[in-house]
Amino acid sequence: MNKSLLNLPAGISAYRLPLTLLAAVCAFAISGCDNPKPTERNATEFDLVTTDDANEDIGTYILPQDTSILKEPNADQIFYGKRLLNETKRLLPDNVGAQMNCNSCHISQGKIPLGDPYINSHNFYPRVMPRSGKEVDLAGRVNGCFMRSMNGKPLPKDSDEMQAILAYMEWLSQNVPKNQKVAIKNAGSVDESLVGDPVRGEVIYQVQCATCHGNNGEGIKDSRGDIVFPPLWGDESFNIGAGMARTYKAAAFVKYNMPMGIQTKGLWGHGNVLSDQDAIDVSEFFTHKPRPDFPGKVNDWPNGNKPKDARY
Ligand code: HEC
Ligand code: HEC
Secondary structure: OOHHHHOOOOOOOHHHHHHHHHHHHHHHHHHHHOOOOOOOOOOOEEEEEEOOEEEEEEEEEEOOOHHHHHHOOOHHHHHHHHHHHHOHHHHOOOOOOOOOOHHHOOHHHHOOOOEOOOOOHHHHOOEEEOOOOEEEOHHHHHHHHHHOOOOOOOOOOOOHHHHHHHHHHHHHOOOOOOOEEEOOOOEOOOOOOOOOOHHHHHHHHHHHHHHHHOOOOOOEEOOOOOEEEOOOOOOOOOOOOOHHHOHHHHHHHHHHHOOOOOOOOOOOOOOOOOOHHHHHHHHHHHHOOOOOOOHHHHHOOOOOOOOOOOOO
């Protein structure tokens, strides 16, 4: 073998070539022939408690992987529900007025505590809601978010789409009996005695939020017009009837979930970098910017007890 014939790079002499080749063959053998095992990740687990005693730990709920949907007899329906929750605006343009998907607020497909999870929703309804003053079933609750958070129109309860959304939530509940629940909180808490300062809030917005949600709260779309970062105010945002339009509800969401992708501890997406005052200031600022009206507001809280941060 002649070095110049092989055109070897400087530093690799001809006699070392077989070694180099050997190393390459070994590397291939390790990666290509003998498949390495994927690293096992521990499944996320939460305690199960009874609905009347949050301290009585009676078992474990294991957060299911989406691949386990394949084992379900109605797998197609559950997958359709999952897609509808992720791509609501694109798949249901007639029912969604805002540039919003359900999972714009229900973080990671409704699987994250403090990020508006759907984990307990299947078992939690029907129940009497203070806002409507009457009993609401889960389809009715979903339609509440269609009309307010999505600034859109309700889905017929017997439609394939509504049934698919409910099927996803039922699957996520993993057969937890009706008198039990998964010991998680849907939302974090903030000190509601603090008063929001919208001027300070605007500064926080520009520094911590505007890169993703836009200088004018308009959000960011991709080249096909699909939502990348959802809007926080304006015609394409949620309307004043949404829970997120209320300062303290928004602040509880923002404190534990935003800025997205930054966190100091805990699960992915849990912001937890803003103080209560920061979260309340920035929420006071963006919730009070112009957004669509909600005509159905006249029927809300018929029995009184309207929360202090309601917008009407
Ligand atoms: C702008 C944010 C936002 C969007 C978008 C949104 N939601 Fe919600 N949703 C919330 C908030 C906040 C709550 C909790 C409300 C409260 O505590 O009053 C909630 C509550 C719910 C609940 C009740 C959860 C429980 O267990 O009590 C369900 C179910 C739900 N939403 C489904 C949906 C569906 C389906 C969509 C899409 C059609 C949707 N949401 C879109 C913010 C949103
Ligand atoms: C790195 C990008 C990023 C930053 C920075 C960020 N967000 Fe978000 N935000 C998102 C994404 C993405 C979503 C939708 C959730 C999802 O897709 O998982 C979202 C959703 C929201 C929502 C619910 C949906 C809506 O449009 O109303 C609110 C409210 C929100 N963010 C507020 C804030 C606030 C306030 C800040 C600053 C303190 C902030 N965000 C910073 C990326 C970001």
